[in-house]
Amino acid sequence: MNKTRLLFAAFIVIFSGTKLTAQDFEVAPVRLDYNVEPGESQNRTVTIKNHGNRKETFTIRMNDFLVQRDGSLELLPSGSTRNSISGWINLNPSFVELQPNESATIQVNLQAPADDYSAKWGIMSFFTTAEQTAFTADRDLATGVSVSGRIDIYLFYNPRTGDPGRVEIGNLREVASKNDDERLFAVNLDNPGEKIMNTKVYLIASNLQTGEEHKFRTIDVVSYPQTARIVELGLPDTLPPGRYALAAILDYPGSASLKGTQIMINVEE
Known part of the structure; x- marks a missing residue:
């Protein structure tokens, strides 16, 4: 063999x-x-x-x-x-x-x-x-x-006490997509602490004219101490035409509030 x-x-x-x-x-x-x-x-x-x-x-x-x-x-x-x-x-x-x-x-x-x-x-x-x-x-x-x-x-x-852990999110940007039915965006996750963090990341698009919000699929990401991750998030082509504030949202246990990073995008007809 x-x-x-x-x-x-x-x-x-x-x-x-x-x-x-x-x-x-x-x-x-x-x-x-x-x-x-x-x-x-x-x-x-x-x-x-x-x-x-x-x-x-x-x-x-x-x-x-x-x-x-x-x-x-x-x-x-x-x-x-x-x-x-x-x-x-x-x-x-x-x-x-x-x-x-x-x-x-x-x-x-x-x-x-x-x-x-x-x-x-x-x-x-x-x-x-x-x-x-x-x-x-x-x-x-x-x-x-x-x-x-x-x-x-x-x-x-992960010890029950000690460093409570934290994760930061930033640098949302559009990247090349291999699928015709969605746009692809990437975001950076950074864990500067000493704990393994189970996080959730998702996109929210807010129409600047109507105020209507669209939330998209949540991705579970394990963030390891002293490491950085690039997470890719898909934006389906079902979003109605318009100008949007697109935010990548980060949530994890122990966080006092949601964290996010935002850019402006246009969705053409």
Whole structure:
């Protein structure tokens, strides 16, 4: 088997509700949230089930990730980022063997060091491995173990106290759209604090002549500490002709009021 095809197969993951399924196994839930105070511990559980017709060994590995300005994720080794959660996590067990249709529970315990109020995050990856014989081993691989399936779930830590967190919004502008039925606008989100913030962003167009307002689809955006994001918002071509004040609105828990940035636009007939 070609190595590129093998690696591609390892990333085939189907998202479905509160669980993730890859090939013949599933993991639930898809996200773990921790909120204890520094110096305290908190336990979460993950269930893994083997839907295959043979015994499988599943291993677990922690990774870090960074979110780029365009929202894409960069996967990194555990412990390589300032906000890595991997050093705070203890897994019990760290690998399991499951018979067909058998399931197991993984204890995922977080121990928060004292006096550290910064948010942490990471990825916990579940792998199923299959030992290869001399007849099936890929010549491109250096080992006799082939990754045949993988599921990633996300871990987040936000202490209940400490920095309340804040996000700023600005620089609303129009950008090129690939769709004929909508105009596209971009806006900057900046998180200068130490907390992961779950935000909502949307457009409101106010007709300067009639005063009529039109609110458009809300986008959920996770904003990470000390990072900047570019968020794109679509404006459907259903907006009646006229001159508008177009505002990008930001809302998030704990904010005393809505934040926004505004430009003027014309909608032609």
